[in-house]
Amino acid sequence: MIDWIAFDADDTLWRNEEFYLDGRAKFFQILEQYDLCPEQIKEFDRFEVENIQYFGYGVMSFILSMIELAVDLTEERVHPADIRRIIQLGKDMLTHEVVVFKGVKELLESLSADYPLMMITKGDLFHQQRKYKASGLSGFFSSLEVVSEKDRSVYKEILDRHQIQPDRFLMIGNSLRSDILPVLELGGWAVHLANHPTWSHEDDPLQDSFPDRYLEVEGIPLVYPSLLGAGLVEG
Amino acid sequence: MIDWIAFDADDTLWRNEEFYLDGRAKFFQILEQYDLCPEQIKEFDRFEVENIQYFGYGVMSFILSMIELAVDLTEERVHPADIRRIIQLGKDMLTHEVVVFKGVKELLESLSADYPLMMITKGDLFHQQRKYKASGLSGFFSSLEVVSEKDRSVYKEILDRHQIQPDRFLMIGNSLRSDILPVLELGGWAVHLANHPTWSHEDDPLQDSFPDRYLEVEGIPLVYPSLLGAGLVEG
Numbered sequence: 121m122i123d124w125i126a127f128d129a130d131d132t133l134w135r136n137e138e139f140y141l142d143g144r145a146k147f148f149q150i151l152e153q154y155d156l157c158p159e160q161i162k163e164f165d166r167f168e169v170e171n172i173q174y175f176g177y178g179v180m181s182f183i184l185s186m187i188e189l190a191v192d193l194t195e196e197r198v199h200p201a202d203i204r205r206i207i208q209l210g211k212d213m214l215t216h217e218v219v220v221f222k223g224v225k226e227l228l229e230s231l232s233a234d235y236p237l238m239m240i241t242k243g244d245l246f247h248q249q250r251k252y253k254a255s256g257l258s259g260f261f262s263s264l265e266v267v268s269e270k271d272r273s274v275y276k277e278i279l280d281r282h283q284i285q286p287d288r289f290l291m292i293g294n295s296l297r298s299d300i301l302p303v304l305e306l307g308g309w310a311v312h313l314a315n316h317p318t319w320s321h322e323d324d325p326l327q328d329s330f331p332d333r334y335l336e337v338e339g340i341p342l343v344y345p346s347l348l349g350a351g352l353v354e355g
Numbered sequence: 356m357i358d359w360i361a362f363d364a365d366d367t368l369w370r371n372e373e374f375y376l377d378g379r380a381k382f383f384q385i386l387e388q389y390d391l392c393p394e395q396i397k398e399f400d401r402f403e404v405e406n407i408q409y410f411g412y413g414v415m416s417f418i419l420s421m422i423e424l425a426v427d428l429t430e431e432r433v434h435p436a437d438i439r440r441i442i443q444l445g446k447d448m449l450t451h452e453v454v455v456f457k458g459v460k461e462l463l464e465s466l467s468a469d470y471p472l473m474m475i476t477k478g479d480l481f482h483q484q485r486k487y488k489a490s491g492l493s494g495f496f497s498s499l500e501v502v503s504e505k506d507r508s509v510y511k512e513i514l515d516r517h518q519i520q521p522d523r524f525l526m527i528g529n530s531l532r533s534d535i536l537p538v539l540e541l542g543g544w545a546v547h548l549a550n551h552p553t554w555s556h557e558d559d560p561l562q563d564s565f566p567d568r569y570l571e572v573e574g575i576p577l578v579y580p581s582l583l584g585a586g587l588v589e590g
Contacts, residue, residue, distance in 0.1 A: 174446045176481030180415040187422065188442055191435040200431040203438060207423055211409045245480040246411030246503040268481040 121352055122309065124284050125231055128293030129241035129248070134255060135219040137317040140182065143213050147186050150202050154194045164189055169321060176268050178244035183210030214247055218254045221316075223341040228260035230344055234353065236262040240278065240291070242270050242298060270298035272305050279306070287333075290352065292343060294318050296326055300334070309333040309352065311343060356587055357544065359519050360466055363528030364476035364483070369490060370454040372552040375417065378448050382421050385437050389429045399424055404556060411503050413479035418445030449482055453489045456551075458576040463495040465579055469588065471497040475513065475526070477505050477533060505533035507540050514541070522568075525587065527578060529553050531561055535569070544568040544587065546578060 130136035148161060167185045175181035186206045190198040231237060239261050241248050248266045252258050263282070267274050279286055286307035293299025294316035303310045315338045326334075337346045347353045365371035383396060402420045410416035421441045425433040466472060474496050476483050483501045487493050498517070502509050514521055521542035528534025529551035538545045550573045561569075572581045582588045 174449050175415060176479070180410055180419065180479075184415065184418065184442060184445075187438060191439045194435070196435040196439070198435050200426045200429070200433050200435075200438075203422060203435075204426050204431070207419060210419075214409050244411070244415075245501060249503055266480060268484055 121288065122235065122290045123288040124238055124282065124290070125235045126238040126240050126289065126291045127228075128291070128295065128299045129239050129251065129255075130243065131294045131316050131318060132292065132299070132313060133220060133224050133239075133257065134251065135221070137319055139213050139216060140319070143182065143186075143209055146209050147190075147206060150205055151190065151193065154197060156193050160193050163193065165320070167192075176244070177242050179210055179213045179247055180244055182213070183207060186210075214250075218251050218256075220255055220257065221340050223339075224257070227340055227343055228257060231353070232260040238263040238265060238278075238282075240265045240267065240270070240275075242267050270295075270302060272302040275302050275306055275308070279308075290347075297321075301326070304331055304334060307333075309335075311335045311337055311346070313337060313339060313343075315339050356523065357470065357525045358523040359473055359517065359525070360470045361473040361475050361524065361526045362463075363526070363530065363534045364474050364486065364490075365478065366529045366551050366553060367527065367534070367548060368455060368459050368474075368492065369486065370456070372554055374448050374451060375554070378417065378421075378444055381444050382425075382441060385440055386425065386428065389432060391428050395428050398428065400555070402427075411479070412477050414445055414448045414482055415479055417448070418442060421445075449485075453486050453491075455490055455492065456575050458574075459492070462575055462578055463492060466588070467495040473498040473500060473513075473517075475500045475502060475505070475510075477502050505530075505537060507537040510537050510541055510543070514543075525582075532556075536561070539566050539569060542568075544570075546570045546572055546581070548572060548574060548578075550574050 127133055144164065151161065164185070167189045168182065171181055171185045171188070175184055183206060187203055190202065190206060228237065237260055239252065243266070245266050252264055258264070265278055279289060289303070290309040290311065291299055291303040292311040292313070294313045295318050296312060300310040300312050310333065312334070314336050335346050335350055337343050348355050362368055379399065386396065399420070402424045403417065406416055406420045406423070410419055418441060422438055425437065425441060463472065472495055474487065478501070480501050487499055493499070500513055514524060524538070525544040525546065526534055526538040527546040527548070529548045530553050531547060535545040535547050545568065547570070549571050570581050570585055572578050583590050
Protein backbone atom coordinates (compact mmCIF):
# COMPACT_ATOMS: atom_id res chain seq x y z
CA MET A 121 0.00 0.00 0.00
CA ILE A 122 2.83 2.34 0.95
CA ASP A 123 6.07 3.04 -0.98
CA TRP A 124 7.71 5.61 1.29
CA ILE A 125 7.40 6.43 4.99
CA ALA A 126 8.44 9.91 6.11
CA PHE A 127 9.06 11.25 9.61
CA ASP A 128 9.14 14.71 11.05
CA ALA A 129 12.13 15.07 13.40
CA ASP A 130 11.76 17.76 16.11
CA ASP A 131 9.31 16.53 18.78
CA THR A 132 8.62 13.42 16.69
CA LEU A 133 11.93 11.52 16.86
CA TRP A 134 13.77 13.61 19.44
CA ARG A 135 13.12 16.19 22.12
CA ASN A 136 12.86 19.77 20.93
CA GLU A 137 10.02 21.82 22.36
CA GLU A 138 11.32 21.36 25.90
CA PHE A 139 14.64 22.97 24.93
CA TYR A 140 12.69 25.97 23.65
CA LEU A 141 10.58 26.06 26.81
CA ASP A 142 13.74 25.84 28.88
CA GLY A 143 15.39 28.61 26.80
CA ARG A 144 12.32 30.73 27.21
CA ALA A 145 12.28 30.16 31.01
CA LYS A 146 15.94 31.19 31.24
CA PHE A 147 15.19 34.26 29.13
CA PHE A 148 12.34 35.24 31.46
CA GLN A 149 14.71 34.80 34.41
CA ILE A 150 17.11 37.24 32.76
CA LEU A 151 14.25 39.72 32.30
CA GLU A 152 13.07 39.40 35.91
CA GLN A 153 15.42 42.08 37.20
CA TYR A 154 13.77 44.68 34.90
CA ASP A 155 10.41 44.66 36.67
CA LEU A 156 8.26 43.94 33.63
CA CYS A 157 4.65 42.98 33.98
CA PRO A 158 3.54 39.49 32.89
CA GLU A 159 1.49 40.92 30.02
CA GLN A 160 4.63 42.36 28.45
CA ILE A 161 6.44 39.06 28.61
CA LYS A 162 3.59 37.47 26.68
CA GLU A 163 4.67 39.65 23.73
CA PHE A 164 7.29 37.01 23.06
CA ASP A 165 4.96 34.85 20.96
CA ARG A 166 4.03 37.81 18.79
CA PHE A 167 7.69 38.77 18.19
CA GLU A 168 8.62 35.19 17.35
CA VAL A 169 5.81 34.75 14.83
CA GLU A 170 6.40 38.21 13.27
CA ASN A 171 10.07 37.44 12.80
CA ILE A 172 9.43 34.25 10.83
CA GLN A 173 9.14 36.41 7.69
CA TYR A 174 12.76 37.53 8.14
CA PHE A 175 14.50 34.66 9.87
CA GLY A 176 12.36 31.59 9.15
CA TYR A 177 12.00 28.87 11.80
CA GLY A 178 14.71 27.74 14.18
CA VAL A 179 17.00 28.61 17.04
CA MET A 180 18.70 31.59 15.35
CA SER A 181 15.30 33.18 14.80
CA PHE A 182 14.48 32.43 18.44
CA ILE A 183 17.69 34.11 19.68
CA LEU A 184 17.18 37.21 17.54
CA SER A 185 13.57 37.47 18.74
CA MET A 186 14.69 37.26 22.38
CA ILE A 187 17.28 40.00 21.86
CA GLU A 188 14.77 42.26 20.11
CA LEU A 189 12.18 41.69 22.78
CA ALA A 190 14.68 42.38 25.59
CA VAL A 191 15.62 45.73 24.00
CA ASP A 192 11.98 46.58 23.38
CA LEU A 193 10.39 45.62 26.69
CA THR A 194 13.10 47.22 28.82
CA GLU A 195 12.80 50.40 26.74
CA GLU A 196 16.50 50.08 25.91
CA ARG A 197 17.56 49.53 29.52
CA VAL A 198 18.68 45.91 29.02
CA HIS A 199 22.30 45.46 30.09
CA PRO A 200 24.65 44.27 27.31
CA ALA A 201 25.82 41.48 29.64
CA ASP A 202 22.28 40.11 29.40
CA ILE A 203 22.41 40.28 25.60
CA ARG A 204 25.54 38.19 25.86
CA ARG A 205 23.69 35.72 28.13
CA ILE A 206 20.89 35.41 25.59
CA ILE A 207 23.34 34.61 22.79
CA GLN A 208 25.09 32.03 24.96
CA LEU A 209 21.72 30.51 25.78
CA GLY A 210 21.14 30.16 22.03
CA LYS A 211 24.55 28.58 21.44
CA ASP A 212 23.76 26.05 24.17
CA MET A 213 20.49 25.21 22.43
CA LEU A 214 22.30 24.77 19.10
CA THR A 215 24.82 22.34 20.53
CA HIS A 216 22.80 20.39 23.09
CA GLU A 217 22.79 16.62 23.03
CA VAL A 218 20.14 15.05 20.78
CA VAL A 219 17.76 13.06 22.99
CA VAL A 220 15.93 10.46 20.91
CA PHE A 221 12.51 9.37 22.21
CA LYS A 222 12.06 5.90 23.64
CA GLY A 223 11.19 3.33 20.99
CA VAL A 224 12.37 5.38 18.01
CA LYS A 225 15.34 3.21 17.18
CA GLU A 226 13.26 0.01 17.29
CA LEU A 227 10.53 1.58 15.15
CA LEU A 228 13.00 2.79 12.51
CA GLU A 229 14.71 -0.60 12.53
CA SER A 230 11.42 -2.39 11.86
CA LEU A 231 10.20 0.01 9.17
CA SER A 232 13.51 0.52 7.36
CA ALA A 233 13.74 -3.23 6.76
CA ASP A 234 10.78 -2.96 4.36
CA TYR A 235 10.45 0.69 3.33
CA PRO A 236 12.70 3.57 2.32
CA LEU A 237 12.44 6.19 5.06
CA MET A 238 12.63 9.93 4.64
CA MET A 239 13.16 12.63 7.27
CA ILE A 240 11.34 15.89 6.52
CA THR A 241 12.30 18.57 9.01
CA LYS A 242 11.82 22.33 9.18
CA GLY A 243 14.28 24.91 10.48
CA ASP A 244 17.87 26.07 10.19
CA LEU A 245 19.67 23.87 7.66
CA PHE A 246 22.93 23.79 9.59
CA HIS A 247 21.30 22.97 12.93
CA GLN A 248 18.99 20.30 11.47
CA GLN A 249 21.90 18.58 9.70
CA ARG A 250 23.89 18.65 12.92
CA LYS A 251 21.05 16.95 14.83
CA TYR A 252 20.54 14.41 12.02
CA LYS A 253 24.18 13.38 12.29
CA ALA A 254 24.30 13.52 16.10
CA SER A 255 21.09 11.49 16.53
CA GLY A 256 22.67 8.23 15.44
CA LEU A 257 19.58 7.66 13.27
CA SER A 258 20.88 8.76 9.87
CA GLY A 259 21.64 5.16 8.84
CA PHE A 260 17.92 4.34 8.82
CA PHE A 261 17.03 7.07 6.33
CA SER A 262 17.31 7.04 2.54
CA SER A 263 16.69 10.77 2.29
CA LEU A 264 16.88 13.91 4.43
CA GLU A 265 14.78 16.92 3.41
CA VAL A 266 15.36 20.12 5.37
CA VAL A 267 12.67 22.62 4.42
CA SER A 268 11.90 26.20 5.43
CA GLU A 269 8.13 25.68 5.42
CA LYS A 270 5.86 22.64 5.56
CA ASP A 271 2.88 23.39 3.39
CA ARG A 272 1.15 21.51 0.62
CA SER A 273 3.39 22.90 -2.15
CA VAL A 274 6.56 21.86 -0.31
CA TYR A 275 5.29 18.29 0.18
CA LYS A 276 4.17 18.19 -3.45
CA GLU A 277 7.62 19.24 -4.64
CA ILE A 278 9.23 16.49 -2.52
CA LEU A 279 6.80 13.82 -3.76
CA ASP A 280 7.27 14.89 -7.40
CA ARG A 281 11.04 14.93 -7.11
CA HIS A 282 11.11 11.42 -5.61
CA GLN A 283 8.35 10.26 -8.01
CA ILE A 284 6.11 9.13 -5.17
CA GLN A 285 2.34 8.80 -5.62
CA PRO A 286 0.61 10.70 -2.78
CA ASP A 287 -1.61 7.74 -1.86
CA ARG A 288 1.50 5.58 -1.39
CA PHE A 289 3.15 8.09 0.95
CA LEU A 290 2.85 8.06 4.75
CA MET A 291 3.98 10.91 7.01
CA ILE A 292 4.42 10.56 10.78
CA GLY A 293 4.67 13.62 13.01
CA ASN A 294 3.53 15.60 16.02
CA SER A 295 2.21 18.75 14.33
CA LEU A 296 -1.26 18.73 12.80
CA ARG A 297 -0.48 21.96 10.98
CA SER A 298 2.88 20.95 9.49
CA ASP A 299 3.00 17.17 9.33
CA ILE A 300 -0.59 16.00 8.98
CA LEU A 301 -2.94 18.46 7.26
CA PRO A 302 -0.88 19.23 4.12
CA VAL A 303 -0.19 15.52 3.55
CA LEU A 304 -3.87 14.60 3.93
CA GLU A 305 -4.80 17.43 1.55
CA LEU A 306 -2.47 15.97 -1.08
CA GLY A 307 -4.07 12.55 -0.72
CA GLY A 308 -1.39 10.96 1.42
CA TRP A 309 -1.54 9.01 4.68
CA ALA A 310 -0.67 10.56 8.03
CA VAL A 311 -0.05 9.36 11.58
CA HIS A 312 -0.35 11.98 14.30
CA LEU A 313 1.61 11.55 17.55
CA ALA A 314 -1.06 12.98 19.79
CA ASN A 315 0.85 13.07 23.07
CA HIS A 316 4.10 14.61 21.88
CA PRO A 317 4.81 18.22 22.87
CA THR A 318 4.03 20.77 20.13
CA TRP A 319 4.67 24.50 19.79
CA SER A 320 1.35 26.37 20.06
CA HIS A 321 1.98 27.95 16.62
CA GLU A 322 1.86 24.44 15.10
CA ASP A 323 -1.37 23.44 16.79
CA ASP A 324 -4.14 23.93 14.22
CA PRO A 325 -6.95 21.51 14.94
CA LEU A 326 -8.31 19.09 12.35
CA GLN A 327 -11.55 20.33 10.80
CA ASP A 328 -12.80 16.82 10.32
CA SER A 329 -12.38 14.72 13.44
CA PHE A 330 -11.86 11.43 11.56
CA PRO A 331 -10.44 12.19 8.13
CA ASP A 332 -9.65 9.37 5.75
CA ARG A 333 -6.12 8.00 5.64
CA TYR A 334 -5.45 9.35 9.15
CA LEU A 335 -4.38 7.61 12.34
CA GLU A 336 -3.98 9.14 15.76
CA VAL A 337 -1.46 7.39 17.99
CA GLU A 338 -0.44 8.23 21.55
CA GLY A 339 3.30 7.92 21.05
CA ILE A 340 6.17 6.24 19.22
CA PRO A 341 5.88 2.75 20.81
CA LEU A 342 2.32 2.44 19.46
CA VAL A 343 3.10 3.48 15.86
CA TYR A 344 4.10 0.05 14.57
CA PRO A 345 1.17 -1.87 16.14
CA SER A 346 -1.21 0.81 14.79
CA LEU A 347 0.20 0.61 11.26
CA LEU A 348 -0.08 -3.19 11.41
CA GLY A 349 -3.59 -3.00 12.78
CA ALA A 350 -4.68 -0.64 10.02
CA GLY A 351 -3.14 -2.94 7.40
CA LEU A 352 -0.83 -0.15 6.26
CA VAL A 353 2.30 -2.24 6.71
CA GLU A 354 2.76 -6.00 6.61
CA GLY A 355 4.09 -7.77 9.69
CA MET B 356 30.88 15.92 -22.75
CA ILE B 357 28.77 17.50 -20.02
CA ASP B 358 25.42 16.25 -18.63
CA TRP B 359 24.77 18.87 -15.94
CA ILE B 360 25.88 22.46 -15.43
CA ALA B 361 25.75 23.86 -11.90
CA PHE B 362 26.05 27.44 -10.70
CA ASP B 363 26.91 28.97 -7.39
CA ALA B 364 24.51 31.86 -6.63
CA ASP B 365 25.88 34.53 -4.23
CA ASP B 366 28.50 36.65 -6.05
CA THR B 367 28.18 34.37 -9.10
CA LEU B 368 24.68 35.12 -10.37
CA TRP B 369 23.75 38.06 -8.14
CA ARG B 370 25.38 40.64 -5.90
CA ASN B 371 26.11 39.51 -2.37
CA GLU B 372 29.49 40.44 -0.96
CA GLU B 373 28.80 44.14 -1.43
CA PHE B 374 25.74 43.86 0.84
CA TYR B 375 27.96 42.33 3.51
CA LEU B 376 30.60 45.03 3.01
CA ASP B 377 27.88 47.64 3.23
CA GLY B 378 26.44 46.01 6.37
CA ARG B 379 29.88 45.88 7.88
CA ALA B 380 30.51 49.58 7.07
CA LYS B 381 27.23 50.54 8.74
CA PHE B 382 28.16 48.41 11.74
CA PHE B 383 31.53 50.16 12.04
CA GLN B 384 29.70 53.50 11.86
CA ILE B 385 27.57 52.42 14.81
CA LEU B 386 30.71 51.46 16.73
CA GLU B 387 32.47 54.76 15.98
CA GLN B 388 30.95 56.55 18.97
CA TYR B 389 32.61 54.04 21.34
CA ASP B 390 36.20 55.11 20.62
CA LEU B 391 37.55 51.70 19.70
CA CYS B 392 40.92 51.31 18.07
CA PRO B 393 41.12 49.94 14.51
CA GLU B 394 42.84 46.76 15.71
CA GLN B 395 39.80 45.89 17.80
CA ILE B 396 37.45 46.31 14.88
CA LYS B 397 39.52 43.82 12.93
CA GLU B 398 38.35 41.20 15.44
CA PHE B 399 35.19 40.99 13.38
CA ASP B 400 36.62 38.43 10.97
CA ARG B 401 37.67 36.20 13.84
CA PHE B 402 34.23 36.35 15.49
CA GLU B 403 32.50 35.62 12.21
CA VAL B 404 34.65 32.58 11.42
CA GLU B 405 34.46 31.26 15.01
CA ASN B 406 30.68 31.50 14.97
CA ILE B 407 30.31 29.35 11.84
CA GLN B 408 30.43 26.28 14.11
CA TYR B 409 27.26 27.46 15.85
CA PHE B 410 25.36 29.41 13.24
CA GLY B 411 26.69 28.20 9.89
CA TYR B 412 27.00 30.65 6.98
CA GLY B 413 24.62 33.47 6.22
CA VAL B 414 23.10 36.75 7.30
CA MET B 415 21.72 35.50 10.64
CA SER B 416 25.20 34.34 11.63
CA PHE B 417 26.51 37.74 10.50
CA ILE B 418 23.97 39.63 12.66
CA LEU B 419 24.67 37.51 15.74
CA SER B 420 28.42 38.00 15.26
CA MET B 421 27.97 41.77 15.02
CA ILE B 422 25.91 41.83 18.23
CA GLU B 423 28.44 39.70 20.10
CA LEU B 424 31.32 41.81 18.89
CA ALA B 425 29.56 45.05 19.84
CA VAL B 426 29.03 43.76 23.39
CA ASP B 427 32.57 42.47 23.60
CA LEU B 428 34.54 45.38 22.14
CA THR B 429 32.63 48.02 24.09
CA GLU B 430 33.14 46.02 27.28
CA GLU B 431 29.37 45.92 27.71
CA ARG B 432 28.90 49.65 27.16
CA VAL B 433 27.03 49.28 23.84
CA HIS B 434 23.65 51.02 23.98
CA PRO B 435 20.64 48.73 23.44
CA ALA B 436 19.41 51.16 20.77
CA ASP B 437 22.51 50.20 18.79
CA ILE B 438 21.71 46.51 19.21
CA ARG B 439 18.32 47.30 17.73
CA ARG B 440 20.04 49.11 14.81
CA ILE B 441 22.22 46.07 14.15
CA ILE B 442 19.18 43.77 13.99
CA GLN B 443 17.40 46.18 11.64
CA LEU B 444 20.51 46.29 9.48
CA GLY B 445 20.31 42.49 9.27
CA LYS B 446 16.61 42.53 8.38
CA ASP B 447 17.40 44.98 5.59
CA MET B 448 20.07 42.61 4.27
CA LEU B 449 17.63 39.69 4.38
CA THR B 450 14.99 41.51 2.37
CA HIS B 451 17.04 43.58 -0.09
CA GLU B 452 16.30 43.39 -3.77
CA VAL B 453 18.16 40.64 -5.64
CA VAL B 454 20.46 42.29 -8.18
CA VAL B 455 21.34 39.82 -10.93
CA PHE B 456 24.66 40.42 -12.71
CA LYS B 457 24.70 41.63 -16.30
CA GLY B 458 24.56 38.80 -18.82
CA VAL B 459 23.29 36.16 -16.38
CA LYS B 460 19.84 35.86 -17.91
CA GLU B 461 21.25 35.48 -21.45
CA LEU B 462 23.80 32.90 -20.28
CA LEU B 463 21.17 30.83 -18.47
CA GLU B 464 18.87 31.08 -21.49
CA SER B 465 21.58 29.71 -23.80
CA LEU B 466 22.72 26.92 -21.49
CA SER B 467 19.29 25.80 -20.27
CA ALA B 468 18.25 25.15 -23.87
CA ASP B 469 20.70 22.24 -23.98
CA TYR B 470 21.54 21.28 -20.39
CA PRO B 471 19.73 20.80 -17.10
CA LEU B 472 20.99 23.50 -14.75
CA MET B 473 21.44 23.22 -11.00
CA MET B 474 21.93 25.97 -8.44
CA ILE B 475 24.18 24.99 -5.52
CA THR B 476 24.22 27.68 -2.88
CA LYS B 477 25.45 27.86 0.71
CA GLY B 478 23.81 29.67 3.62
CA ASP B 479 20.51 30.11 5.42
CA LEU B 480 17.89 27.92 3.76
CA PHE B 481 15.08 30.43 4.15
CA HIS B 482 17.10 33.38 2.82
CA GLN B 483 18.55 31.43 -0.12
CA GLN B 484 15.11 30.20 -1.16
CA ARG B 485 13.78 33.75 -0.92
CA LYS B 486 16.54 35.02 -3.23
CA TYR B 487 16.04 32.11 -5.64
CA LYS B 488 12.36 33.04 -6.02
CA ALA B 489 12.99 36.81 -6.09
CA SER B 490 15.77 36.55 -8.69
CA GLY B 491 13.42 35.69 -11.54
CA LEU B 492 15.90 32.97 -12.53
CA SER B 493 14.24 29.91 -10.99
CA GLY B 494 12.62 28.93 -14.30
CA PHE B 495 16.06 28.17 -15.79
CA PHE B 496 16.97 25.64 -13.11
CA SER B 497 16.01 21.99 -12.85
CA SER B 498 17.28 21.73 -9.29
CA LEU B 499 18.09 23.94 -6.31
CA GLU B 500 20.50 22.63 -3.69
CA VAL B 501 20.91 24.74 -0.55
CA VAL B 502 23.81 23.37 1.46
CA SER B 503 25.42 24.31 4.77
CA GLU B 504 28.96 23.57 3.55
CA LYS B 505 30.59 23.18 0.14
CA ASP B 506 33.20 20.51 0.48
CA ARG B 507 34.02 17.39 -1.50
CA SER B 508 31.61 15.16 0.44
CA VAL B 509 28.69 17.53 -0.11
CA TYR B 510 29.31 17.66 -3.88
CA LYS B 511 29.72 13.89 -3.94
CA GLU B 512 26.36 13.42 -2.20
CA ILE B 513 24.67 15.72 -4.75
CA LEU B 514 26.28 13.97 -7.74
CA ASP B 515 25.36 10.52 -6.35
CA ARG B 516 21.78 11.54 -5.66
CA HIS B 517 21.34 12.91 -9.19
CA GLN B 518 23.32 10.00 -10.67
CA ILE B 519 25.80 12.33 -12.38
CA GLN B 520 29.29 11.15 -13.36
CA PRO B 521 31.82 13.65 -12.00
CA ASP B 522 33.57 14.05 -15.37
CA ARG B 523 30.24 15.05 -16.94
CA PHE B 524 29.55 17.73 -14.32
CA LEU B 525 30.54 21.39 -14.65
CA MET B 526 30.41 23.91 -11.80
CA ILE B 527 30.62 27.68 -12.31
CA GLY B 528 31.37 29.99 -9.39
CA ASN B 529 33.40 32.80 -7.86
CA SER B 530 34.96 30.97 -4.91
CA LEU B 531 38.01 28.80 -5.47
CA ARG B 532 37.54 27.25 -2.03
CA SER B 533 33.85 26.42 -2.30
CA ASP B 534 32.98 26.18 -5.99
CA ILE B 535 36.16 25.10 -7.77
CA LEU B 536 38.58 23.03 -5.68
CA PRO B 537 36.17 20.38 -4.33
CA VAL B 538 34.68 19.84 -7.81
CA LEU B 539 38.12 19.49 -9.41
CA GLU B 540 39.14 17.06 -6.65
CA LEU B 541 36.13 14.88 -7.49
CA GLY B 542 37.10 14.80 -11.17
CA GLY B 543 34.59 17.39 -12.36
CA TRP B 544 34.95 20.50 -14.52
CA ALA B 545 35.02 24.00 -13.05
CA VAL B 546 34.83 27.57 -14.33
CA HIS B 547 36.12 30.26 -12.00
CA LEU B 548 34.75 33.80 -12.28
CA ALA B 549 38.00 35.52 -11.50
CA ASN B 550 36.79 39.12 -11.27
CA HIS B 551 33.74 38.61 -9.09
CA PRO B 552 33.93 39.83 -5.48
CA THR B 553 34.66 37.06 -2.96
CA TRP B 554 34.69 36.94 0.85
CA SER B 555 38.30 36.62 2.05
CA HIS B 556 37.37 33.41 3.94
CA GLU B 557 36.53 31.81 0.56
CA ASP B 558 39.76 32.80 -1.11
CA ASP B 559 42.07 29.77 -0.95
CA PRO B 560 44.45 29.86 -3.88
CA LEU B 561 44.81 26.99 -6.35
CA GLN B 562 47.90 24.90 -5.61
CA ASP B 563 48.34 24.10 -9.26
CA SER B 564 48.05 27.20 -11.44
CA PHE B 565 46.59 25.36 -14.44
CA PRO B 566 44.76 22.27 -13.24
CA ASP B 567 43.03 20.03 -15.73
CA ARG B 568 39.34 20.56 -16.40
CA TYR B 569 39.60 24.15 -15.18
CA LEU B 570 38.82 27.44 -16.90
CA GLU B 571 39.36 30.91 -15.55
CA VAL B 572 37.00 33.53 -16.94
CA GLU B 573 36.82 37.25 -16.14
CA GLY B 574 33.07 37.48 -15.76
CA ILE B 575 29.65 36.18 -16.76
CA PRO B 576 29.55 37.58 -20.34
CA LEU B 577 32.67 35.56 -21.20
CA VAL B 578 31.45 32.23 -19.83
CA TYR B 579 29.61 31.06 -22.92
CA PRO B 580 32.35 31.97 -25.43
CA SER B 581 34.92 30.28 -23.16
CA LEU B 582 32.87 27.07 -22.88
CA LEU B 583 32.43 27.05 -26.67
CA GLY B 584 36.13 27.74 -27.21
CA ALA B 585 37.12 24.89 -24.90
CA GLY B 586 34.72 22.55 -26.70
CA LEU B 587 32.81 21.93 -23.48
CA VAL B 588 29.46 22.91 -25.00
CA GLU B 589 28.28 22.81 -28.58
CA GLY B 590 27.25 26.05 -30.29
